[in-house]
Amino acid sequence: MSETTPSPLDAAQVAHLANLARIALTPDEIEKLTGELGIIIESIAKVSEVATPDVPATSHPIRLTNVFRPDVVGETLTPEQALAGAPERDGDRFKVSAILGEEQ
Template sequence: MPEASAASTEITADTVAHLAGLARIALTPDEIGALTSDLDSILTHIAKVGEVATPDVPATSHPIPLSNVTRPDVVSDVLTREQALANAPESADGMFRVSSILGEEQ
């Protein structure tokens, strides 16, 4: 993809109005003016980031390295099947019994 020059990234009120029409968003002239300024500023900042993003700078998703902190998986006291089923409204064959959610045709 070719790099965009600063002149081609300029946002105009006509561009904003056209995009609003495509998105079916009704904008007032004041909103179009504000969005034109905001979007032009955003594109200018993106262009500045693009200037420093060189091949020798590695891509990152976070500014600091992340690691997954988990506790060790240690077996502890667990409920027996009978204890787990003790307060169940219904059980059958050592399992919770629940009403069917699918029709007979399933």
């Protein structure tokens, strides 16, 4: 917001909005928010000027592409290889101790 352009909001409107939202604001906070909300409103107005019907809506500035590779079955570990470093096991499964005082 330039110094010569008045804020599109005044302190009374900001105080009213804060009251509607049930937000307690000090006079200093109201003054600060009046300027900040004014800048936000002006920025939205600038975007609205260029957002004409011939400009398609976008959610990202660049086109997104799928970065996943095809799901191809490859070589996998045997249960014995997978459990080789396990501190405890129960057959072909990892055995995990109870945590946080829970009983098994």
